[in-house]
Amino acid sequence: MQELGLPKFRAAQIHTWIYAKNVSSFDEMTNLGAPVREKLKQVARIGCLEIAHLQVSRDETRKYLFQLPDGKIVESVLMSFNDRTTLTACVSSQVGCAVGCTFCATGYLGFKRNLTAQEIVDQIMMIQRESGKRIANIVYMGQGEPLLNTEEVIKSIHTLIESVGIGARHITVSTSGVIPGIERLRDEDLPVCLALSLHAPDSKTREEIVPITKKYPLGPLIESLKDYADSTRRRVTIEYVLLAGVTDRPEQAKALAEMVRDVHCMINLIPFNPTENNLGEIMYERPSREAQLKFKQLAERTGKTVTIRLERGTDIDAACGQLHNKFLKAK
Numbered sequence: 001m002q003e004l005g006l007p008k009f010r011a012a013q014i015h016t017w018i019y020a021k022n023v024s025s026f027d028e029m030t031n032l033g034a035p036v037r038e039k040l041k042q043v044a045r046i047g048c049l050e051i052a053h054l055q056v057s058r059d060e061t062r063k064y065l066f067q068l069p070d071g072k073i074v075e076s077v078l079m080s081f082n083d084r085t086t087l088t089a090c091v092s093s094q095v096g097c098a099v100g101c102t103f104c105a106t107g108y109l110g111f112k113r114n115l116t117a118q119e120i121v122d123q124i125m126m127i128q129r130e131s132g133k134r135i136a137n138i139v140y141m142g143q144g145e146p147l148l149n150t151e152e153v154i155k156s157i158h159t160l161i162e163s164v165g166i167g168a169r170h171i172t173v174s175t176s177g178v179i180p181g182i183e184r185l186r187d188e189d190l191p192v193c194l195a196l197s198l199h200a201p202d203s204k205t206r207e208e209i210v211p212i213t214k215k216y217p218l219g220p221l222i223e224s225l226k227d228y229a230d231s232t233r234r235r236v237t238i239e240y241v242l243l244a245g246v247t248d249r250p251e252q253a254k255a256l257a258e259m260v261r262d263v264h265c266m267i268n269l270i271p272f273n274p275t276e277n278n279l280g281e282i283m284y285e286r287p288s289r290e291a292q293l294k295f296k297q298l299a300e301r302t303g304k305t306v307t308i309r310l311e312r313g314t315d316i317d318a319a320c321g322q323l324h325n326k327f328l329k330a331k
């Protein structure tokens, strides 16, 4: 505002129009006056993303590919659930991902770069503008490992809470297990929810499917999760992908229950959604419904709440990385 020779209070007005009122043009900022709006149009634009592609599923899940200012692409998903009246958006925190989980389509893209806080927040703003709907819940579960981009993720969370008006308790950060990131998030003292993508209760299996386990082993990881739950007094979520014959064995369900016995948590089981790797191979299979229910029952033995994830958008490519991979192949 100073550079444009405008009074400082204009900045706060514009901030409110963009984040709290989510307008898409300067013309909608009716308290600014026409000359100010014209000046702004000449030097600025609202938001930094373009919609590159949009898929809408029969259950109204909306999957977006957003183009970033440097031409790179990220994915976001908007979901509604029958038992909820509110909408949940899943956002990306990086372009690609360095963690390389073997069951994940994004893992096959490799790591390209971190997103800025602005690029993260803009995913939410763009989804709200395109869909005309208000988002109530946000999960950092799209492309990338949020806690390998911790500072920008924390900055984006502050904007979402303080400027967009989303409650901290409605924001979930999901990690593959980056211990320094968990500690950093704990120290920021934001009452956001933390989800750990555990996926296996034994080191051998976990090292195979979530390679970052070699750097951050299971024992210290569960300790840091417990510490997060105790310090923030928030119940954490354990995400666990069920891969037939790999992570769905009865002894693994029992080991899982024991492993998190002392952690204030719930367990969310995710039956695998078959994904092609970059060679077009399907690496894993989905367990039968019977195997899923058996696993659930055994995982409940130490008294934790265990749920099986309700899937959205299965008729589109709603699993993380799927649409992006197809889009890149088609180009």
Ligand code: SF4
Pocket: 097, 098, 099, 100, 101, 104, 105, 106, 107, 142, 143, 144, 145, 176, 320
């Ligand atoms: S599951 Fe998450 S952490 Fe693992 S490769 Fe995919 S995006 Fe990265």
